[in-house]
Amino acid sequence: MLGTSQPVARLHLIGPLALTDADGAPCTPRGQKACALLALLALAPRRQRTRVWLRDKLWSDSSDRNASTSLRQTIFELRRDLGDLFDQILEVDRQTLGLRPGALWIDIHAVEENSALLAASGLSAETDLLEGIDIGDPEFEDWLLLERQGWHDARERLAERAARAPATAAAPAPPSASVAMPKAGRISLGLMPHILQGCDDQTAFVADHLMESIVRNLGELHPIAVYDFRDAGGPSDRLIGAGDTEYFLRVRTLQVHGSLTLTFFFHLAETMTLAWSQSIQADRSEVLTPDSQILAGFVTQNADRLSREIERRRPAPAQQGTSTLLTGYTALNMMFRLDRNALQNAETMLAGAKGSAGGVLMPALSAYATSFRVGENLGSLAKSGEDETRAIVADVLRDSPFNSVALACLGHAVGYVLRDHEQARGLLERALQLNPHQAFVWDHYALNRIYAGDYKTAIEAARRAVSIGAYSPLSYTYDTTLAMAATMAGQDGQAIAASRAALSKQPRFAAAMRYLLVNLSKTGREDEAREVFENLLLRDPEFTDPAVQKARFRISQADREDDLIAAVRRISG
Template sequence: MYSDGHPFLRLIGPFAIENADGADVTPHGRRSKALLAMLALAPNGTRSRKWLQSKLWSTRGEEQGAASLRQELSEVRKSLRSAGLDLISTDRDVVRLDVASIGIDLNDPPEGSATRDLLEGLDIRDPEFEDWLREQRSQWPRPRTVPAKVSPVAAADQLSGQRSASLLNSSRLCLGLLRDARWTEGSANRAVSDLVLDLVVRSILNFEVVDVVDFQAQGPLTQAPDTALPDWLLQTRATVVGDVVGLTFALIAPGDSRLLWSHTDFLELADLTGPASLKLMSLVNQIVFSILEFVLDPKSIRDEPRHRASRLALTALRHVFRMRDKDLDSAERMLAEAYELDPRSTYLGWQLFVFVTRFGERRVGRSGTFHDQVRECANRAVEVAPFNPITLALAAHAHSFVFREYAQALELADRAIAANPLQAICWDMRALTLGYLGEVKRGYEDAMRARALGGPPLYRYCIDTTCCILATLNGRFEEGIRHGERVLAQQPTYLPALRYSAACHGHLGQTVEAVRTVERLRAWEPDFSLELLSEENYPIAGVLGVSVIKSGLSRITLPRYAP
């Protein structure tokens, strides 16, 4: 029984649920047990209806499977409520288990549990469920989590004798957090340090390439034989003097405490007054991207099998932003392999970005096969992690640009911003969607906010492209040209920036510049013409974009401009 008077869920050995008094209240149905187990093992206790349906009724049609899931949920709720438990909530898309109100044995496995099977004897005759259960059992026994209040030295002692391979995910890098031991709990310096560190960690975790372990540091970590330590330690120090706070971030080598990287910055205390502070958010993003760049650099640590998925994903992103066909193909393959090694939603999200890039560059046209591929990837990405802001933003981009499903795209983009308003990519994707919907003033504000926040360095030309597009749609043609120039300095052949930059020059009557830009565009898009803009398959979303480009280029004479 759970010591805090909560119900208790047993996943090690035969599945069981006990109420707060220790009485067995386990539902009788095998699928009821399986459904609860899958929710208990899910991130935040949440799974989409379609995901559950695909695991428990994969051999049935969609409508029949959905009906079976509704019936099973009704049976589970009825069984639990008869025992005084209300643990399941649902909406149209997802099913949730209230994991905050229930104890789970995996969080503190009893002695001897490593020799027992996970979900022992739970037999559901569905190949998808069997595959899922096999994967879960392959990860068992799972490592104990070091308690947050244990000092690093004590943590090392506690973990001694266990092999490092069992403590770290087989395909993830690991970052440990060190709190500033100079300041006592409750001091202003400690509060500021904790605030900023929490914001940094929140954004790092969104990228899903690094695991984070929190140590309440009192001194340097020491490593007992065969003890697993993080690959790096991140320490944040804050010093408040008057109205100014100095923030220092450092990456430290565990074991010998070597300083590997550091950065110091200063902010006014007023910049810390709320989460909407652009200065604070911009600094946090600067630190996040510096840390990710350092820890994912092959030179910064020896290569190990558990690093492969993270480094595949980073290498794939570098290939994506080179824009060439062979690089896009390589990126897609690497992201697919990374997902096989470590199924993270952002790897699917960046695959979506590859698909959308091909479409925007006219490397692929609208077709049933292409649409099916993109839709399947978008649905799967959101099902895997329905609350990851980067995944939601990239899915929003696919729904708006490829499918022109603007209402759904806007909902996803809004959810992305709510999940983490520090992620510039979320504001960028909402800006584009608003532009497609004709809400150009609000869209431009979002685009400029994304630019002020500072997205991932490789991605920033995309944000500048969005600024170029929204400035053009707002009639701010000189600003559109400036944004376009920044894009084309980094990506000289990027078609969206060339299209809108040419239109801006046309609206301003700058014939020479407009002709020159169109010639650059036609070097990569030989059939570009005013008529082409109106074709259904042409990759410009929203009626307003086509209209503004047409009206700009119609104002000038383009001798070589013909279908």
């Protein structure tokens, strides 16, 4: 588990449970079960528990299946209430939930380290642990009774220690609570209440999961401000600035027996009209599968369409003043135009966006841009360029990024440009843990596994990227990665089909040409291969040089590299 250098939030367990961010603004979850989940983790050894243990404490009277569904729903509620803070303080995987080391200041642990804090905080000796929490589960109540008994014993020891200790200055009070005002230069979204028709206990949460996954994907490429109107009883201070909302999003879930129809609606706030909607129909069991590719594909389809819609509706720079709202989506699409001028313009824009609302994404994209100079012959990368890439990666990682796209960009730069495939793997696997619904991340994980020689994992990841990213403007790159993985796995037919799919969408993509050339050569289709080779030389005239060929393929296994070069040589002569 990766920690952070400074706490990003404060959790109070002595007295009523309360959570505040680093500025003191309240962000306590609305649901009792969500609050209890935080408490269970905060008081756990190593701040971590298994999903099974948590289910047994909060839903002991439910079946395993229903308890698992309830836990997932509570996690979704936490993500909804905490927003960006969720990924900064929590780590979630298939087996466990935990708090990130150092990310959360917890009062009971701070008091145990410094007994003077108890008096300085204004708490009386009679203040109990988790006052007012009421879950109604006997297993949780038994756990709470033991924890309170432990707190009573600790309180007596702390009082004795404080009495023996010399007087000390009062500890500084935490920052006073403040209302978070809307941030300038962000795209504002309003989340409307869902429409649920015929849903049961297990499918009622799907709308939340779909909405939050779409917003998460969008937020990793655009600077956004989100106003949540789904719960009319939520804190009103979270809606400050909501009058400037530009777009409203809504989800409808219709269940008829074992079938679910999910519809996503995109409304324009200015005219209060429906701009568009998209629907899918699927079997209930397919949607409820934890790794549902149907749901993941619908998430990415809507996030990509939202991105295109937002880009299309952005005011021209002259209307916005001297600056324009640069998004990661804009920068990525400029890079993937595969044009030297477009790449230079993207790099210039990214350099000017340092310190902008894009956070860690913009410098991560700057590092990512270096891979185009190496792989697409859109310039050269000198030693100073590698050093700059290393410096960017180090700077971004010091900020402990929680943006899966940023981590994928860094991972690709570290692996493809700097050839450190093990560090790249760690970054990409962390990105997948943060957001398994980003086709861009799956694609770059597949690339990393190709470079490292793990072709079985590579082809599985590439197929997932192609599946869930089918509607992305970058889908041709996902097809190309599948072609690469299939080539290495000896699946020539799959490689040829995927390469042709990529080139039908982006005829200038040299990487797709290289792998189509190799597989046509390997299967004896020399005339077709020669035509591809001639087209490739128009894009990359230096590709006749074997040293350049090795630099473009960048395969770490010498025997596989030799096979690729030999296939090219059969055509190039």
